[in-house]
Amino acid sequence: MKNYSLLVTLFLFCGMMNAQQKEWTLEECVEYALQNNIQVKQSELDLELSEIEKLDALGNFIPSINGQATNAWNTGLTQNVTTGILQNQTVRNFSANLTAGLTIFDGLRNFKQLQRAKISRLASQYSLDKMEDDIALFVADAYLQVLFSKQNLDVLQAQNEVTKEQLTRTQDLVEAGVLPQGDLLEIKATMADEKQRIILAENQIQISLIGLAQTLGIRDYQNFDIVDRDYAVFGNEILANSVYDVIEKAKEERSELKIAEANRDLAEQDVALAKGAYLPTLGAFFNYNTRETGQGRITGAVLDPTEPTRQIGLVQDTEQIVVAPNTIPTLGSPLPFFDQLYRNDGISYGFQLSVPFLNGFATRNAVKRNQINVKRAEFQLEQAELDLEANVYQAYTDAKGAFEAYEAALVASEAQEKAFEYATERYDVGLTNAFDFSQAKIRFENTQREALRAKYDYIFKLKVVELYFGIPVRDLKL
Known part of the structure; x- marks a missing residue:
């Protein structure tokens, strides 16, 4: 009985340990997303496919070898292979052959195909890099949104504690006849409004956590939480660079242009492959065959x-x-059996030359289509460069504007904090009513919330600029 109780206790203890929440840091979230996010996994599969494409291209340089063996029974009127006479019989015949083929020259298409496969792999790698950058930004944005929601809740709860104190004090003053009943009702209304906003803030935290968990690929929403950490504002020295410096750096480092350049190179390789069909194809072959029969x-x-x-x-x-x-x-x-195989074997070998003369303009049209694709890829590269310049300029401007908005929000918050302190002092000595006090309190809460929002908005936009500047996603200072 004692052993049974011990087992139950251990089981319950293990269950409680497993049920404990793991609090995730931003760095852990980013790393986990890069390993488990579905979109990242799909990009990794594309990279694996490009590796297979490269193996296919290498395989074109290797001779093809195929073997075949047949063991068949014929029943009825068949020719006797020994006498050459048609007769009703059941006979078994065996045959086997081994064939090897090698492409000696095919208009250099094998080499072009291998080059194309290498470029395709680079394009897949660039796409994976871009996807990792995008997912890291999505995670950072979702994480900062959770932090903002949590700190917003802290502000509301802290202000609600002040309201509770004022409610107790106002109730005492009303009972003593110092303040009118309307002041008490105003404070109670403020208390009810704050409770409602606290509930909404708590719900917003859960919604933000679920959104972050889904980005990471985590389905245990109930036990998912993040570390309550206040991220400092730093790293704005990157904004000391001019926007044109950031643009030039982005052109060198960002995957968007590399992907477009790789797509243009792929289109040019397709033109070379299509032109290879104009040239003759020379191949070599070798065949070994033998046979055996069950007839006398x-x-x-x-x-x-x-x-x-x-x-x-x-x-x-x-x-x-x-x-x-x-x-x-x-x-x-x-x-x-083996004596017959030895006596009846034979070989054949030689070369095969195929020269294209006329194929309904198929090769010519294929070349023209691929040349059009090259022009389209060049336009797409030009558009990608324009889009990158616009995006960098927008991100740089947004980051600078967000920093100025954050500084202004801090000034406004500090001013409203002093105004609220002043309103509190006046309310405590009866120089102002509850409505004016509540309005001062609401303005202070709003400026605190706006300062938090501006802070995390600036941190996120700064990270975007850092990525455009070529800082690897795993090296971002968070």
């Missing part, structure tokens, strides 16, 4: 007892009939 072999001959001779001709002058012995072959057991 001819071991000798005997005279036909019913017709010992047969006419083979006629002398023209004398019209004398010429006869010869009429023999019947005698059949013996077939030779052993």
